[in-house]
Amino acid sequence: MAKTSGTDKSVMGPPQALIEHIEHLRSLFRGILESSNLPLNPSSSKYYFALDPNTLEDGGGFAALSQCLEIVFETWQGEPDAEIQLTEHGERLDxxxxxxxxxxxxxxxxxxxxxxxxxxxxxxxxxxxR
Incomplete structure (x- = not known):
């Protein structure tokens, strides 16, 4: 039976502050609509987000997410911790x-x-x- 109290925080869900950061990110993505030259919902989008089941099984959620985002945003081509360059906006960023x-x-x-x-x-x- 899973613990729901005490020190086991893995079953309690994500912290509210982290969810708020993601919601802030979402509002920033939506704000791009009004102020950007980036294409809106291009048919040739590279923004397809999915976790690889093998990476998820072997390395866990963080490894699988990192792999997905590295591929989508092509961060593997630059310096570690380089800025992410958005190439489109719209539905897929949402x-x-x-x-x-x-x-x-x-x-x-x-x-x-x-x-x-x-x-x-x-x-x-x-x-x-931003």
């Missing part, structure tokens, strides 16, 4: 916020992984969306 919350809820459960998730991805995506 879907990214939902994807991040779902991944956080179901696959990134430890405080350590949640912190790494925020540092490695959420903050960089917020910077890119």
């Amino acid at each position: 879907n990214l916020a939902v994807f991040l919350k779902d991944t956080l809820q179901w696959h990134i459960k430890t405080e350590l992984d949640q912190h790494a998730f925020k540092e490695a991805w959420i903050e960089r995506l917020i910077t890119a969306a």
